[in-house]
Amino acid sequence: MKVEIRADDSVHIEGYVNVCERESRPVATPYGKVNEVIAEGTFQRAVDSADEVGLMVDHERLIGSTKTGLELSEDAIGLRAELDTSDEEVVEAAKAGKIKGWSFGFRKAVDSLEQRAEKLPLRRITELVLDEVSLIINKNPCYSATSVEVRADGDIDVEQRAYVETTVEVTDRTTTTAYDDGSVYTRKVHNENVVEETSGVIDYTEFDNRLAALRRV
Template sequence: MKIEIRSANEAIIEGYVNAVERDSRLLPKIMCPEASSDFVEQVRAGAFRRALQNVNKVELMYNHEKVIGSTGSNLELREDSIGLYARAAVTDADVIKAAESGLLKGWSFGFNCLKDQWEPAGENRQRRFLEVIRLYEVSILDKKPAYIGTSIEMRSFESSGGENEGKPYVIFEKRGCHEDFEISDSSLPEKENKEQSDENSFLLHKEMCGRRIEYLKMKGM
């Protein structure tokens, strides 16, 4: 992630949201109902390009919570030979303050999967290939994502008695890609990039449960 603070009211933030054809870190199987074990994940080359062609707008968010722009206004997205590249002109005061403090850590993207494939990837491990996705948003993060993923799931409450009753299905997924970053501003003192400890499965599960509850509240369930 490269950050250029142009003024007190604007920062240019750019970098790769995700590198295609590259394994993620190991994700816990609770991330995806289709997984039978912990798994790594790759986004296929071309998946982001097709997703951008098939969507009218992709929102720019801060920590997946606050909308701070979108494509067509202050966000440019493209897929190149490396992956999904983003360039954002940010005027949000919270993001600029975080940039000035050296707190911004990377990017993440929100999507749902329309088509994927699975293969064995060693003992008690699988590899998931995301082939067709619907891209909803990209987020600037002030926490280290390191391609840690979060799924928001919803359980079926219909009493149809069918084989899928009560089974979770993923309606929205988030992934992050951590990069080293630099701040380009001669007026700022140098700051050390402090590494945060990796999130463990317990914290990930806790976050998932919290987001599931939030989603159900929005739906009035």
């Protein structure tokens, strides 16, 4: 997870909510305790079919959605989220390094269960309805944000799954400098310490092609 604290007291956060095709640690499900795999493509279909996916803190407080700046997409690794927020609790947690990871809430899972001799059963999910993703700040992601709620009639209300980030990179600011020779230098700083430096060359090809096209008109 990358967390960038902006000068306007907002934060930019990006990272993976969950990884596809990777067996989870034991989680609570309608089948009891199992290991779980989210099949490749499941998240993208869920995002594409959802009218709106909420952005929450600890599954308790709504602070945004895919209609207000939350970007969700599935790539070769898994479900990726990117957002900007000025929510006071999130900003303060980011400054203190207290954002623990992500979680997501879903329902109507289409799945199959594989019984295994010396391991927990393996649940494979191929379809789901994605209701929300959460930034985990105050809860313990391993337990509080991994649950299943079942109504008295046996129907599933919502399941929640946590993804704990092993590395959280926090930067106070990013400075990019472009030079006349076309080179560009980027520096990321946290607590006045440089955490990343990159350099490269600006590619003006697309700009030059458009300019040439305009001159021909």
